[in-house]
Amino acid sequence: MKTTPDERLRELERRAHDEMARIEALCAGWPTLGDEDRDDLHSVVICGAGLSGLSIAFALKRRGIRSVHVIDQSEEGREGPWITCARMQTLRSPKYLSGPDLGIPSLTLRSWYEALNGADAWEVLDKIGREDWMAYLIWFRRTVGIDVENDTTLSSINQAEGGLALTLSKGDGTSRTVTCRQLVMATGIDGCGGPRIPTMVKALPKSIWTHSNEPIPIDFLKGRDVAILGGGTSSFDWAVAALETGAREVT
Template sequence: MTTTTDHDFAAREALRLLGPDPENWVSDRPGVDHNVTIVGGSGSGSTFAFALRRAGIGRVTVIDEAFDEAHAGVWLTRARMKKLRTPKNLPGPELGIPALSFQAWYEARHGVEAYATLDRIPRVVWAEYLSWYRHFLNIPVRYQTKLVRIEPAEGFFRLHLEVNGVAQVETTRKIIFANGVAGTGGPYIPPVLASLPRSLYAHTADEIDFGGLRGKTVAVLGAAASAFDAAGVALESGAKAVHLFARRSAIASLPVLRVRGYPGAYYNYPQLPDAARWFQAWRFNQVGSTPPTDAIERVIAFSNFHLHLSAPWKDAKYQGDRIVAQVNDDVFEFDFAIAGTGYFVDPTKRLELADFAHHIALWRDRYQPPVNQHDEKLSNYPYLGSAHEYQEKVSGSAPYLKDIHIFNPAGFVSFGLPIGDVPSIRRDVSAVVTRISHDLFFTDWSIHEARITSDKIAPDFDPSIYAAAVWKQPTVAVS
C-alpha cells in the first residue's frame, strides 16, 4: 500500500516533472501592493492561489477574516453534514495533477480498497485534505484579516482592512471573491423570526450551541440540506423533540442540477442565451433544492423527529421565554428555532461594495423574463461576464468592475452551478485566471512590447563557434 510519505514524494515528483513555477512576469506598479487579492482562504481561495502561481502571476495575497485555519471556510464550523453532497471523483483543487487529488491523498492514507468503499467524501476528511493541500503547496493565508471596504482608484483598488483588529489600507489590481455562500449577500432570516429575541433563534450560518439544546423542543424552518443537517445534529445532541417545517407538500427530490454535468452542457452552459440560463435557474427554484437521502435518513431514525409538510409559519411570538408559533391552524411552542432557509444574494447589502454597488449590473438590468417566470430573488443576482467579473449597469460608469471576479454562489444564474463548490472548479478557475492574465498583460502592453522586442539580451553564442565551418570559395591556382 502507498504510504503517506510515498504519496507526498510522488506529489513532489509530479510538481518537479511539471517544471518549476514560472517567474512573476507582471510588472510592478508604484504604490500597488498586490496584483491579485483573494478574499477567502478555504478550498477555492487556495486553488486560485496555486493556479495563479502556475500562470506566473506573482504578488498574490490570500486574506480571511477567520481566527485561524480551523475556523476558515465551513467544513469544521457551519457545515454539519456527515458527507459532502458531490460525487467523490469530481475533479477539484488538483487542477489536472493526479498526485494532488483527493483520491491520491486518501488512498495513501487509507488504502485503495478504503477509497473504493466510499460513496461520498466525509466532511471532516475533506477538511483534512484541504489543509494538506494548502500546506503542501505552501499557500500562505492571512487570517484575522477582514475586508471592510473597497475603494476604486485609478487602475487599482484601495482595500480598507481590519488586520488583527487594526485598520490598515492595502492596494491591489485585481480581486477574487472566493468567500462562500454569503459572499454577495447574507443568511436569509424569515420575517416571522426576525421580531423574536435573537437568543431564541439562529440561522444555520451561525455557530450554534447544540449542546445547549439538550432536553429542549426545537423547530427547524426549511427543507433543504442544511435544515436536515441542523435537525440531525440537534437530535444527536439530545434535543427532546425536533419539528421540521417545510412549505412544500413534499420534500424536493428531483436533482435537476445533476443532469447538467455532462461535458457538453458543463463547458458550454455559460454561452447559453440569457433566456435559457434564466429558465434553468427559475426551474431549479421551482423544483427546490434536494437534500441527500442520508440527510433525511439521519433524522427519521429518531422517533422524536416530526416532519410538517405544507406548513409555513404564519406568526411567531415571544411568550415566557418560549416561541409560540402559529402554523396553519395549529399552535406550537418551542424553546428554540433554527432557520435552515438559505442565503440571499444582493450586492447592495455588502458593506465592502458600498462605494459602487449601485453600478453593478444585476440580472434584472439585462433580462426581463416572461411573467410566468418572474423571480424577485433571482433578479438580484449579479449579471456576470464570462470570467465571473462584475459588469457595469451603464456602460462607462464604472470600468473598474471588470477587475472584480466573483467565485461564490452569486454566480449561479450566470453559470448554472453552485459556484465556489467542487463542481465549478474544473471549468471556472481556469476561466478566471486566464482573464486575469490577459488583463494584466494587455493593460501593461507597452511595457511588455518593450520587453519582448528588446535587443538588450545576451546572445546564446559567439560567431566564432561556427567561423571555421563557413564555406569559402576555393582559391584556384594560376598556372
C-alpha cells in the first residue's frame, strides 16, 4: 500500500522514539535542588536555536539535564541563516556528515530525506538544499522535543546568586528576568558583533549598498552593475544570486 510523505515521516518519528528508548538516549533527569520547576530558573539557557543550539540542547537532554531553555531572536522556522540571509542553493557540507542526531539513526538527515523522497533520491543527491536543511531542523526539533522561545533577545547579563540573571526582551517591547546556572551563546554569525562595514561605504546612501548578512530579496539588482567587496564564501554566493536575478554584470 502506497503511503504519503506525512505518513512516512510519522513512522520515522515513531521509529526514532523507539530507538532512543532502546538505548536510554534520554536518561533520567539529574536530582534537583527543589526549585527547578520555577519558570524563571534554569540549569542552562541557550541563546540561539540554529544547528549548534539545537545540537547542544539535545546533548544536554541525553545527559539528564532537563531544565534547559532555548531562545532565538527570529520567528519560528526562521532560525539561523538558511532561509533568511544565506544565498547558496545547497549546503557546502557533504550530505553524509553527521548532524544533530548524535548517533540516533532515525534522526539523521538521510532518514528524514529518504522518508520524504525515497532511497533512490538520496543516492543521486549531491548536497542538501538549504531550504530542505531548514525543514529537517524543524522536524528534528519537534521530534526530540526541544522547545524554543522565539522572538526573544538576550539584552543583558548580570551576576546573580548561584549563577546569572538574564534579561530577555520580546519583540512586543516587554521583558523579563530569568536566572540560570550556565549560559551558552550559540549565536552563529551574529556572535561576531555585527556586520563589518567600511567607513567609505557607510557614507554612501543606503539605497545603493547592502551587506551580505541582510535578509532581503535581491531582485533590486536586476539590470544593474554590481560590485562586491570581499572574497569569502558569501561574496561568491551573492555574485551567483545577483546574476541569476538578472544583474547586468558582477565584479
